Amino acid sequence: MVRTLTRWVVPTAVAALALAIAPVTGTPQSSAAPHQPTTGFFAVPAGVADLKPGTVIRSRRVAVKSLQALPLNADSWQLLYRTTDMNGAPDVTSTTVIVPRGKRPSKLLSYQAATDAVDSTCAPSYQLTKGAPIDLTTPKGPVTLNNPAAEMLLASAGLAKGWAVAIPDHGGSRNTFLTPHQPGYAVLDGVRAAQSFAKSGLSTSSPTALWGYSGGAIASSWAVEEQPTYAPELNIVGAAFGAPERDLAASLKSVNFTPLAGLIPIALGALGKDSSEFTKALNKYLTPAGKAKIKRTLSRCVVENIVENLWFDYRNFLTKPVNVVLRDPVIKKTIAARGVTGRGSTVPLYIYNGITEEVAPITGTDKLVRSYCRAGGRVTYRREQLPPNPIPQISSTHGIELILGGPAALSWLDRRMAGVPVASGCDVKTTPSTFVTAGALRELGPSFIVNPLATMLGVPVGK
Template sequence: MTVTAGLLGAALVSIVMPTNPATAQPNSASSWEIVEPAPPPDDFYELPADLASYRPGAVIRSRPVQLAAPPARVTTWQLLYRSTGMSGAPAAAVTTLLVPLDPPGPHRLLSYQAAVDSTVRTCAPSYTLLHGESADSTEPAPIETPSVDRMFAAAGLAQGWTVAIPDHGGIDNRFLTPRQPGWAVLDGIRAAAAFAPAGLAGTDTPVALWGYSGGAIASSWAVEEQPGYAPELNIVGAAIGAPVRDLPAALRSVDGALLGGLIPVGLGAISKDSAEFARTVAGYLTPDGQARVAETRRHCVQQNLTSNPWSRLDQLLRVPVEQALADPVIARELAARGISGRSPTAPVYLYNGVNEEVAPIAATDRLADSYCRGGTPVAYRREELPPALPPQTFTTHGAVYAAATPAAFAWLKQRMTPGAAPMVGCDIQSLPSTSATPEGAAEFGSFLADALPGAVNPGR
């Protein structure tokens, strides 16, 4: 890995490092009452009484907004739009739209799915990009996730692309919900493409999708649902990094790892979707486990990871892990969030670490195989970065995020190039690191030059 790659890696890996792991303590509450914080008053998010009369993707209302650290020569809007909820009923979501004032080339749209990993509205991009996450945290995070989101948006804006950052959890603020995040992403693209101030070409607009980890879950659902839900959209490619699409494997793999705080986050998120799952999993949790899961429903991912490093299932559960995973209710809900078997029609750049601890590589291998067998053009890159060894003060998940980003962006740029040759077949490679490939190495400098200014927030 180059020195530049290491600098970016240090920045991105530090996102998930606990600020003071030696003093992180269990939450003191012991009841299973889960009370999410009420969102701050904002009429913009209010749904109209006639929501069902809007077609999916229709803009309900819009407003110009000012980001906490706005890029130069960009106008920024937020769109509240009609979408579809987890049960198939009418729902809504918000996307934050960044429109360059002087794009150098044809109008194109990048839909960047952030790794929100929370069920709280003030953790969604429509809020954090404007206000940050500081109000959520009792311990300040070293780098807030909005800084990373602005980095990736800045890289797209530098290409002259309009960038949409949707709240893919929807107005109800879901996480790990099957299908719904894909619908929210697709309807956000519809809304942006039809929004006149964006200056896009409607459904003819070339669109790329990008997401890592929690953002990759939403992106993968979007490309899988697109042929049936939004076939009119012109999605030219999707870069999907470390998608967590096998939750039992992920729970086993992240058990005791630095990012083990994702375990109570996931259990809490699914509990929000299913009252039956919530009751069932509560019966297997210790009082402290119940308290930890309930508390994650009150915070953003940064705070939850800081508060729960190295979480272990055997410390949260009062029964063996495999007994809980074998429960029919738990098994059913985890399976519903697994590999769907649906094949995207858009080309996919899939990447993950061979020694990944959050999204196990075997599951990503199966996802790639599912796409390939269905006829999806796939470029799959398996990064062979080393594993995190005891005492687990390092995250391969974060290292791959940093090292693989430039090559993924280079692939997106190629797919967004006018007249790009169609991609066919499947190309699967295991590499020491895509940062050392010609395309990855060539992209690193320009990506850093374009993206790093987006991480600076002089107002905070």
């Protein structure tokens, strides 16, 4: 049955996953204020500052779906827990914990989805449990499938291996994006919360792996940098992340006037949400249309924003050349705070990036890896040669690398979970896409594709 499902479903499911990070056509809709839940399950209790980071405040059972359509035959809960914001103040956020039905796993995969937005309806806690992939009635539509729901196809690979999976809302209670430090705290505290939750079957010593791509890679990279001082007790055996945009200036220039250029106004709006000084500085260089466009992104998820901003060109919305804007002291400082810190990682790392990547330029990831290596990290870095992208304005290699780089990342994490050690130092190679290897193909079929469909049909998952 597995072989039959794989043969017929792989092309369809891979296309669906690519859709979540590739633009589609649609009609712009009216804007709305960002939705920020502060009541019910997400309400912040009194005395939260007295709780230790990672403390579970409340829990609820939920039903999780892949692609906002395929129900997982697994046990799942959402946990609200205490964490820390970018300024070191107490905060709360949630994580969705998924366990193979009827199993008590001993290992945990924390999967960081690429939320890439600042509205709460874009967070994994919402995207994994509510909505539908197409909704003609919503002002944000018609395509409402966003990254967290699509990336469940990747996260569920951990379930197929018998691991528990936690998917945190790493934007915190304010649903931030591109914020320094804070997403790392949210990820680490999410691991603490999942391990302390009795129904997960985990313990404080459970081997744990981190995985994320693009926006999820940003959160994962902050987590490994914060872990030595913020959560040294965690047994994180490895972290894999692809296309981490830790050089925002390079990303801004590279992705401009491409199919995914809508990420630019998203990023600028997110930086402004963190810093009123940044907004004030940026407004000096924006046209009225530019200000309106950035404001509009605050109430939309990544796919809706990309649809509305296909082939966005900042030259049409700036009153000065981009290099002048980036030299503004406030803007430069804000971007630098989100860049390479020079700190290392005690966690072994697997990092992958497409050489022709336009969202996370290879030069930025090269810089990040060199920094980790200088700090004494154990890094396996694969600079992957993707299929040619002759016309960047028509196609994107960012989504291609998400799919093609995933199997090797999962295989590397599997070895870390099994206790296979990593040699010291850095292993840096420029290689053809690892998707084409036999081992990667074996990982892709059963783990990424068959598992979600099997759960929809009522077949339990997990070894």
